[in-house]
Amino acid sequence: MNKKKVSMKDIAQKAGVSTALVSYVLNGKEKESRVGPDIAAKVRQIASELSYQPNYLAKSLRSGKTQTIGLIIADISNPFFANIARIVEDEAKKHGYTVIIGSSDEDADKSWDLINVLLNRQVDGFIIVSSESSEDQIEYLNSKNVSFVLLDRHFPQIPTDFVVLDNRKASFEAGTHLIESGYRNIGMIAYRSQLFHMRERIQGYLDSLQANRVTFRPEWLTEVEFNRIESEIRAGIDAMLASDNTVDALIFATYRLAISGLKYINELGLKVPDDLAIVSFGQAEAFDLYYCPITYLQQPMEDLGKAAVELLVSKLKDPQAEPRQIRMEARLIARNSSKIKAAVS
Amino acid sequence: MNKKKVSMKDIAQKAGVSTALVSYVLNGKEKESRVGPDIAAKVRQIASELSYQPNYLAKSLRSGKTQTIGLIIADISNPFFANIARIVEDEAKKHGYTVIIGSSDEDADKSWDLINVLLNRQVDGFIIVSSESSEDQIEYLNSKNVSFVLLDRHFPQIPTDFVVLDNRKASFEAGTHLIESGYRNIGMIAYRSQLFHMRERIQGYLDSLQANRVTFRPEWLTEVEFNRIESEIRAGIDAMLASDNTVDALIFATYRLAISGLKYINELGLKVPDDLAIVSFGQAEAFDLYYCPITYLQQPMEDLGKAAVELLVSKLKDPQAEPRQIRMEARLIARNSSKIKAAVS
Numbered sequence: 001m002n003k004k005k006v007s008m009k010d011i012a013q014k015a016g017v018s019t020a021l022v023s024y025v026l027n028g029k030e031k032e033s034r035v036g037p038d039i040a041a042k043v044r045q046i047a048s049e050l051s052y053q054p055n056y057l058a059k060s061l062r063s064g065k066t067q068t069i070g071l072i073i074a075d076i077s078n079p080f081f082a083n084i085a086r087i088v089e090d091e092a093k094k095h096g097y098t099v100i101i102g103s104s105d106e107d108a109d110k111s112w113d114l115i116n117v118l119l120n121r122q123v124d125g126f127i128i129v130s131s132e133s134s135e136d137q138i139e140y141l142n143s144k145n146v147s148f149v150l151l152d153r154h155f156p157q158i159p160t161d162f163v164v165l166d167n168r169k170a171s172f173e174a175g176t177h178l179i180e181s182g183y184r185n186i187g188m189i190a191y192r193s194q195l196f197h198m199r200e201r202i203q204g205y206l207d208s209l210q211a212n213r214v215t216f217r218p219e220w221l222t223e224v225e226f227n228r229i230e231s232e233i234r235a236g237i238d239a240m241l242a243s244d245n246t247v248d249a250l251i252f253a254t255y256r257l258a259i260s261g262l263k264y265i266n267e268l269g270l271k272v273p274d275d276l277a278i279v280s281f282g283q284a285e286a287f288d289l290y291y292c293p294i295t296y297l298q299q300p301m302e303d304l305g306k307a308a309v310e311l312l313v314s315k316l317k318d319p320q321a322e323p324r325q326i327r328m329e330a331r332l333i334a335r336n337s338s339k340i341k342a343a344v345s
Numbered sequence: 346m347n348k349k350k351v352s353m354k355d356i357a358q359k360a361g362v363s364t365a366l367v368s369y370v371l372n373g374k375e376k377e378s379r380v381g382p383d384i385a386a387k388v389r390q391i392a393s394e395l396s397y398q399p400n401y402l403a404k405s406l407r408s409g410k411t412q413t414i415g416l417i418i419a420d421i422s423n424p425f426f427a428n429i430a431r432i433v434e435d436e437a438k439k440h441g442y443t444v445i446i447g448s449s450d451e452d453a454d455k456s457w458d459l460i461n462v463l464l465n466r467q468v469d470g471f472i473i474v475s476s477e478s479s480e481d482q483i484e485y486l487n488s489k490n491v492s493f494v495l496l497d498r499h500f501p502q503i504p505t506d507f508v509v510l511d512n513r514k515a516s517f518e519a520g521t522h523l524i525e526s527g528y529r530n531i532g533m534i535a536y537r538s539q540l541f542h543m544r545e546r547i548q549g550y551l552d553s554l555q556a557n558r559v560t561f562r563p564e565w566l567t568e569v570e571f572n573r574i575e576s577e578i579r580a581g582i583d584a585m586l587a588s589d590n591t592v593d594a595l596i597f598a599t600y601r602l603a604i605s606g607l608k609y610i611n612e613l614g615l616k617v618p619d620d621l622a623i624v625s626f627g628q629a630e631a632f633d634l635y636y637c638p639i640t641y642l643q644q645p646m647e648d649l650g651k652a653a654v655e656l657l658v659s660k661l662k663d664p665q666a667e668p669r670q671i672r673m674e675a676r677l678i679a680r681n682s683s684k685i686k687a688a689v690s
Contacts, residue, residue, distance in 0.1 A: 051489075068462060075431070076446070082427040086420070089448060093455075098462045101421070101446040103434060110438075117413060117443045121466040144396070259630045266634070285604045286631040289611070 006050040014046050015039075026052075069097045069312065070118035072111060074129045074153070076103035080255060080282055080299070081129060084151070087305030088127060095313050097124070106226055108134045119146070125316050127151050127308045132195050147315045151308040153197050154325075161315055163307040163326045167200035168207070170297045170330035174251050174279045175208025177295070177332055182341030183249035183277050184214055187240045189233055189261055190253035192223035201253045201281065219243045224257070233260050237268075248277065249338070255282030262290065278337040281330075295338040297330040304328060351395040359391050360384075371397075414442045414657065415463035417456060419474045419498070421448035425600060425627055425644070426474060429496070432650030433472060440658050442469070451571055453479045464491070470661050472496050472653045477540050492660045496653040498542050499670075506660055508652045508671045512545035513552070515642045515675035519596050519624045520553025522640070522677055527686030528594035528622050529559055532585045534578055534606055535598035537568035546598045546626065564588045569602070578605050582613075593622065594683070600627030607635065623682040626675075640683040642675040649673060 008026065012019040017039060024035055025043040069092050073081040081103075089099045100123065102114035111131050118126070125147035130138065135155050141148050142160065150162035178186050188205045191198050202221065209216050220243070222236025240247040252258035258280035262272075270276050272292045279295045280287065287294035307326050315321065353371065357364040362384065369380055370388040414437050418426040426448075434444045445468065447459035456476050463471070470492035475483065480500050486493050487505065495507040523531050533550045536543050547566065554561050565588070567581025585592040597603035603625035607617075615621050617637045624640045625632065632639035652671050660666065 076421070076434070077424075077428045077431040079422075079424055079427070082424070083422045086422040086448065086450070089421070089450070098458055099447070100462065100466075101448070102444070103431065103446070105431070105434070113443055117445065121445075259634070262634055284631075286629075286634045289604070289607055289631045289635050291636040 006047075006052045008052075010050060011043060011046050011052060014050070015043050017043065022047075066122045066124055067097050068121075068123045069099050069309075070114075070121075070123035070126045071099050071101045072114050072118075072126060072128045073101065073103050074106050074131050076101070076105075078256060079284060080301070081152075084129075084301055084305050087302055088151075088309055091306045091309040095309065097309075097313075104131045104134075106131045108132065108137070112137055115141070125149075125312050127312055129153055130155070130195075132193055145319065147312065147319050149308050149311045149315065151304065153195055156196055159323050161311045161323045161325065163304055163311060163328070164197065165299055165304070166327045166329055167197045168204035170281070170332075171201045171204025171251070171253075172208045172211075173204075173330070173332050174281075174297060175205050176212065177334065178249045178251070178277060178279060178338055179208065179212045179214065181277065181338055183338075185217075185220070185243075185245050185247045186214070186249045186251065187220040187222070187236075187247040188251045188253065189222045189224065189236055189257050191257070192225055198253065205251055217243060217245050220245075220247060229257065229260050233257065234264050237261065237264055248341070249273075250276055250278055252278070252280040255280060255284050258282070258294070259284070259286055262286075262294075272337050273339055274342065277339075277341070279332075283333075290337075292337050293335040295335045296333050298333050299330055300328050351392075351397045353397075355395060356388060356391050356397060359395070360388050362388065367392075411467045411469055412442050413466075413468045414444050414654075415459075415466075415468035415471045416444050416446045417459050417463075417471060417473045418446065418448050419451050419476050421446070421450075423601060424629060425646070426497075429474075429646055429650050432647055433496075433654055436651045436654040440654065442654075442658075449476045449479075451476045453477065453482070457482055460486070470494075470657050472657055474498055475500070475540070477538055490664065492657065492664050494653050494656045494660065496649065498540055501541055504668050506656045506668045506670065508649055508656060508673070509542065510644055510649070511672045511674055512542045513549035515626070515677075516546045516549025516596070516598075517553045517556075518549075518675070518677050519626075519642060520550050521557065522679065523594045523596070523622060523624060523683055524553065524557045524559065526622065526683055528683075530562075530565070530588075530590050530592045531559070531594045531596065532565040532567070532581075532592040533596045533598065534567045534569065534581055534602050536602070537570055543598065550596055562588060562590050565590075565592060574602065574605050578602065579609050582606065582609055586613075593686070594618075595621055595623055597623070597625040600625060600629050600632075603627070603639070604629070604631055607631075607639075617682050618684055619687065622684075622686070624677075628678075635682075637682050638680040640680045641678050643678050644675055645673050 008022045009019050012022045021035055022043050025040045071088055073085055075081055085101055092099045104111035104114060108131050111134050115137055127149050129151050130153045138158050150160050152164055154162040154164050175186060190202050206216060219239045224232035252261055272278050281297045283296055283298050287296055311324055353364050353367045357367045366380055367388050370385045416430060416433055418430055420426055430446055437444045449456035449459060453476050456479050460482055472494050474496050475498045483503050495505050497509055499507040499509050520531060535547050564584045569577035597606055617623050626642045628641055628643050632641055656669055
């Protein structure tokens, strides 16, 4: 913006009145201050001629409320977060809030940066999908009494409002479903991460093996680095197939892992589900269009997004209320990729 | 935020000095103002004890620069825009800017709202993927001398900086490729929209028929409403197939239209490409995983996003410079969905 902004002072000079008087008029307080109606009209007209723009920033500094929510997501290029952002926006709008979004790209430093930028822009509160190692940011927000709700991921040791999936249970269901469909040697591909939701997904998978008396083999579990998905998935699948206890089914802990894994499975010429049954977290168009529709754990995205907005709105009304914590359930959508295993002839 | 913010005045009272002195110290100007080092240290310690947070908002009001860019995209749940947002962020970071994102959801009112919210938060400039009927917003920004760059979509009648695809050329290539592969009766599914890029995609398709002396049939072109994609695509494909000149190939003007169309084509039991060849705009994992990999027009997303940031950064340095306008080319990635047509036996 290279043109100098028109100030109340400019209007005052042109109208030949005081800046205070201009302020009274433009803030709709002329009656209280006994400004004559013709003077008020003159001030308004000059303001209009000069294209005066009230400085909402300064205004919100005074009122302390901006009716905006900061939404920090872990990765905007991930369709799950992009879709949830859309739901949060729609829901926030119903409550009269505008949403400003930042993407941390799974990077704690970037997340700090966004929290500061948005705090300095006086958002009323935050909805945050946390990146790894960002506990200190959450504790900072707590210590500053900033209102926020964690979405999709939370830190169990920090008391906060949150809305998440019951990931352990969902993963347990995926494993149990495969075992009930006749598969025994079940592998899992997940992220190497300390994030609680990822640990829970792995734990639920291990639980399902144990509950069904299947002995877990270390080579069945591959944890890949976020930045080396492709090569590590290849190595992981190779190891699972080379195992003495070669896998006949595979659970992917996220949609992105599944897409990358399915591409490699195609390359290898393996047929789903005859050579390898598949269950994945998340929903995606690619799962529908795959030659063998993929069984997936459907996350209640609509409900997750709506609940996060509702928790935040009620938190903004009553910041001292006890943290509210909501766990939702995934729904297993069984399709051909995990159909009952054909008997070995 | 429910705790009263600590002000410089609070610090001044506790330290027994003037607010001006606190301001000098906290703004690093104690030397110029000859504040003694022990007083400065005392002020800093009290500020730290009280968890004083400098008000960057007020600061940026003074300096007029915030090192933030507002990115307004047309629909965050569309992977094309979500991916481009990620690229814009990465590139902006290299230039020292933080990106705040808003999604207009193809709604001009919401776009107005976001522009106001972000203007009031003093972003230095905008990158905008315009929604339909938002010309007045672009003219408003021009009239206010706000720095901005249009991305992916532009209004040819308004002089602005922009970075877009040469959509007419891309669509022409898609049609020509199909004709060269032996298809003659080529349909197109696009949006019913006055947005220039969409008109250009349709025009390029029509050009390709004309250049190859194929007579266009009105039932070959379906323009669907943004909010009724599914039902109108079904009706459109039904009409194309019922035509005396039944289509043997189909161009989708966007990725989302293609996904919806392919689902219906699967339902109908049509085989790609034998019953119907396919070319689509945009790239997507679903195109790779489809049983017959889909031919698509690859948009140079990386280059589009980078160029938009570069144009904006140079605009911010020299706001009076003439608008710069960049058109990039799509690359047709030919795959099995448009392979040479088998001779009719």
